[in-house]
Amino acid sequence: MRCSPGGVWLALAASLLHVSLQGEFQRKLYKELVKNYNPLERPVANDSQPLTVYFSLSLLQIMDVDEKNQVLTTNIWLQMSWTDHYLQWNVSEYPGVKTVRFPDGQIWKPDILLYNSYDQQQKVLAYGMHC
Secondary structure, eight states, rough: OOOOHHHHHHHHHHHHHHHHHHHHHHHHHHHHTTTOOTTTTTOSSSSSSSOOOOOEEEEEEEEEETTTEEEEOOOOOOOEEEEOOTTTOOGGGTOOOOOOOOTTSSSSOOOOOSSSSGGGGGOOOOOOOOO
């Protein structure tokens, strides 16, 4: 089977058009989602409604074991997920857009405090986010 250069260019242009349209819908959706969003508000439809946050923890590395002082220093990966009532959209209005990424601090995140920490100065966990 032989393919003409014109056919290759046509296929390439069609695929680029689809990608650029998805980018356009993604930008439009992003602007719409952050328009009235407040990262300080708990993302529920009704304030009396609970918000369930799911956690999973993966141990990446045991960095140090101090048997004398009974201290274990580790490197962990903490994953959290929840449903944000304000970050939902109708897929038919934004074709091809399945996920949107937000910079750190732009959406609500649960406050996490590590209890029973050996080093009291490093109790608060820092984390990044994408949706």
